[in-house]
Amino acid sequence: MSKKFTKDHEWISLEGDIARIGITDYAQEQLGDVVFVELPEAGREVAQGNDAAVVESVKAASEVYAPVSGEIIEPNVKLEEEPALVNQDPAEGGWFFTMKVSNPDELNDLMDEAAYADYLKELG
Known part of the structure; x- marks a missing residue:
């Protein structure tokens, strides 16, 4: 499946019922240099739109929200030692966590790549 996006600038990619x-x-451009991440613990249940992780940069701290509801499976522990991966490779190596999706219908609330690109244009 291709990626879906939220208005809060999270992406989600799905393989079966497992999402990254x-x-x-x-x-990551808006945040600037990422210096710290706080990742969710495996086994934690999160609801769509609720905070799941925290990313801190030289500019600000920001929440990372769950694009859909589910159970955290694996945090990306590489980010704890190398938070700069978020800046270097946000679309691949800089992912935050994987989760088991509990309500696939929530994916319908998200934007595809074209809609997200249009949304970014609206932001100026």
């Missing part, structure tokens, strides 16, 4: 979540290139 990260922040978009736009989000």
Whole structure:
């Protein structure tokens, strides 16, 4: 499946009922140099739109929200030692966590790549 996006600039890619979540290139550019991440613990249940992780940069701290509801399976522990991966490769190596999706219908609330690109244009 291709990626879906939230208005809060998270991305989600799905393989079966397992999703990988990260922040978009736009989000990491707005944050600047990422210096710290706080990742969710495996086994934690999160609801769509609720905070799941925290990313801190030289500019600000920001929440990373769950694009869909589910159970955290695996945090990307590489980010604890190398938070700069979020800046270097937000779409691949800089992912935050994987989760088991509990309500696939929530994916319908998200934007596809074209809609997200249009949304970014609206932001100016």
